[in-house]
Amino acid sequence: MTGEVIYEIKNASKRYGSVVALDGASLKIHAGEVVGLVGDNGAGKSTLVKVLSGAHQPDGGQMFLEGKEVRWESPRQALEAGVETLYQDSGLSPHLTVSQNVFLGREITHKGILGWFGFLNKKKMEHDAHRDLEAVGIAVPASNRAVSQLSGGQRQAVAIGRAVAWAQKVIILDEPTNHLGARQAGEVLNIIRNAKAKGLGVIFISHTLPHVLEVTDRIVVLRLGRIVKDAPTSEFNGDTLIGTITGTIQTIKVEGD
Amino acid sequence: MVDSKQGVSSPKQSSEVGAKISRLLQNQSILLVITLVILGLFFQWGSNGIFLGLGTLGTVLTDWGSYILLAVAQTFVVITGGIDLSVGSVVSLSSVIAGWVLVNGMHADASITGSAANGYLLIATLVSVAVGMIVGLVNAFLINVFKIVPFIATLATMGAAAGLAIIISGGMPLQGPDNHDLGIDWVVGGVELPMSTTVLVVLIVTVIAGLFLHKSRFGLYTFSLGSNAFATRAAGINVERHITKVYVLSGALAGLAGAYAYIRLGAGSPSNGMGMELYAIAATVIGGASLMGGVGRILGVALGTLVLFTVQSGLLMMQVFQVSPDWKQVIVAILIAAAVAVQTFQNKNGRK
Numbered sequence: 001m002t003g004e005v006i007y008e009i010k011n012a013s014k015r016y017g018s019v020v021a022l023d024g025a026s027l028k029i030h031a032g033e034v035v036g037l038v039g040d041n042g043a044g045k046s047t048l049v050k051v052l053s054g055a056h057q058p059d060g061g062q063m064f065l066e067g068k069e070v071r072w073e074s075p076r077q078a079l080e081a082g083v084e085t086l087y088q089d090s091g092l093s094p095h096l097t098v099s100q101n102v103f104l105g106r107e108i109t110h111k112g113i114l115g116w117f118g119f120l121n122k123k124k125m126e127h128d129a130h131r132d133l134e135a136v137g138i139a140v141p142a143s144n145r146a147v148s149q150l151s152g153g154q155r156q157a158v159a160i161g162r163a164v165a166w167a168q169k170v171i172i173l174d175e176p177t178n179h180l181g182a183r184q185a186g187e188v189l190n191i192i193r194n195a196k197a198k199g200l201g202v203i204f205i206s207h208t209l210p211h212v213l214e215v216t217d218r219i220v221v222l223r224l225g226r227i228v229k230d231a232p233t234s235e236f237n238g239d240t241l242i243g244t245i246t247g248t249i250q251t252i253k254v255e256g257d
Numbered sequence: 258m259v260d261s262k263q264g265v266s267s268p269k270q271s272s273e274v275g276a277k278i279s280r281l282l283q284n285q286s287i288l289l290v291i292t293l294v295i296l297g298l299f300f301q302w303g304s305n306g307i308f309l310g311l312g313t314l315g316t317v318l319t320d321w322g323s324y325i326l327l328a329v330a331q332t333f334v335v336i337t338g339g340i341d342l343s344v345g346s347v348v349s350l351s352s353v354i355a356g357w358v359l360v361n362g363m364h365a366d367a368s369i370t371g372s373a374a375n376g377y378l379l380i381a382t383l384v385s386v387a388v389g390m391i392v393g394l395v396n397a398f399l400i401n402v403f404k405i406v407p408f409i410a411t412l413a414t415m416g417a418a419a420g421l422a423i424i425i426s427g428g429m430p431l432q433g434p435d436n437h438d439l440g441i442d443w444v445v446g447g448v449e450l451p452m453s454t455t456v457l458v459v460l461i462v463t464v465i466a467g468l469f470l471h472k473s474r475f476g477l478y479t480f481s482l483g484s485n486a487f488a489t490r491a492a493g494i495n496v497e498r499h500i501t502k503v504y505v506l507s508g509a510l511a512g513l514a515g516a517y518a519y520i521r522l523g524a525g526s527p528s529n530g531m532g533m534e535l536y537a538i539a540a541t542v543i544g545g546a547s548l549m550g551g552v553g554r555i556l557g558v559a560l561g562t563l564v565l566f567t568v569q570s571g572l573l574m575m576q577v578f579q580v581s582p583d584w585k586q587v588i589v590a591i592l593i594a595a596a597v598a599v600q601t602f603q604n605k606n607g608r609k
Contacts, residue, residue, distance in 0.1 A: 075492075
């Protein structure tokens with residue numbers, strides 16, 4: 001069951017030069033809810049993700065986290081406020097180890113001299129990374145391995161695990177099941193269900209519509225930078241979802257925004 | 258459990274010895290030590306037994322100390338995926354400005370000798386480092402604000418710094434206090450040791466830089482930036498600020514190399530750093546750093562610099578058959594190509 005509205009974006013717009021990437025998009029995410037965000041290539045999904053995660057600043061519109069208006073100047077601010085994001089294909093530094101990636105930006109250091117020269121506490125981070133990933137439901141071979149030595153599925157698991165382990169309020173997953181086999185994708189969907197059970201608001205972006213239909217509570221359809229449909233997942237089936245995405249099924253602007 | 262089994266079991270290897278050897282050969286530092294040993298033995302034979310000795314070691318360290326500083330500086334920059342072409346010109350400019358301050362600002366001349374000169378040389382060092390940091394700031398500014406790729410940004414400052422060095426010095430060396438008899442070369446019982454205060458400073462700086470690169474948060478961000486800048490930014494790290502720090506560090510170390518050149522050569526000259534950036538980059542690549550970013554070790558780079566020195570000094574001492582020292586450039590080129598080929602080979606075997 002879903003709770004209060006935890007994250008909201010109102011009337012967001014974003015242009016890149018003459019290209020309108022987002023055109024008055026509004027979206028609400030409740031605690032303990034999985035919202036599917038779908039749309040064709042170029043519909044504005046990635047832009048919306050970047051605005052929600054603080055990577056880009058919108059040209060117009062407002063954002064609210066737990067009812068309080070927020071403005072992200074950088075991804076750091078969003079992270080510190082409890083909004084985690086898994087970016088499509090580019091979330092990890094391949095030359096770094098699993099634990100270095102899990103703790104990137106939040107390293108644990110030894111005390112050092114007067115707070116200076118505090119070297120990284122490698123052992124503790126390796127131990128904690130392993131523990132945190134396991135708690136989320138991910139078993140990675142060794143946290144001192146370079147990410148470049150992992151398989152595509154393992155990399156994706158580490159990226160998702162990191163996001164879920166750190167997320168306090170909201171987690172945004174951009175194409176988390178991309179490049180994964182059926183079994184691995186099923187495991188990712190389970191991780192999403194666990195995150196939902198923890199009371200996180202989950203935004204799930206995917207081209208794989210069966211996954212969206214399977215795991216989400218509500219589906220939001222973007223077309224040409226606008227939100228053209230926002231309805232409970234139960235109102236869709238595979239055909240109507242595709243029709244809505246491509247525009248062959250006429251949609252009325254959602255009420256109440 | 259997402260894909261937990263795959264890749265856990267050790268890859269099948271034909272024999273354990275083969276596996277051990279291939280693992281050793283994956284390690285750039287071990288390859289470099291082997292190379293050094295082979296080169297040392299070769300030159301020992303070629304020089305009729307005079308190459309391997311404390312004298313050569315002292316000469317090598319003294320002559321090449323400033324190159325180690327530049328290679329260390331370059332390592333940080335290269336790991337971020339950038340490059341700093343301005344370091345050679347910074348050596349020239351910083352040593353010229355240090356000389357200018359001492360000669361024109363403080364009226365220090367060659368009559369100042371011995372320990373009386375030490376205070377002046379300390380000032381020269383501070384001025385030199387400050388000049389390097391300013392050039393580093395300019396580099397970072399061009400890269401961060403104008404989004405100029407590091408190669409072009411530092412090519413511009415390389416030219417500007419070299420030009421300024423000629424303008425300020427009038428094309429002539431600025432001399433200042435006498436560099437002889439400063440107590441920087443260590444002599445015990447009349448025998449000169451292969452060590453001096455300047456070399457000691459270089460070694461200490463190298464060790465600290467190594468700890469900084471491989472053990473600190475600063476170093477981790479340096480690797481992460483070169484590995485995936487987007488992921489680094491997404492992890493909440495201020496990428497622009499980090500780039501600034503790295504180029505200022507590079508400038509500072511180049512400035513220190515300028516001070517080293519000024520103290521060793523006894524003059525600030527616009528030709529002090531000419532062409533040094535290419536040796537620094539060569540040492541970095543031979544030492545195993547990747548110009549694509551994300552890869553590099555200070556130990557490897559220090560060894561890479563030693564390999565370069567050994568070739569240069571060794572060729573000069575060849576007696577069994579004469580080799581023109583002009584061959585050194587060709588040999589350095591071969592070393593660079595070999596280092597990159599080894600890296601490619603390692604990558605192919607390391608990550609399938």
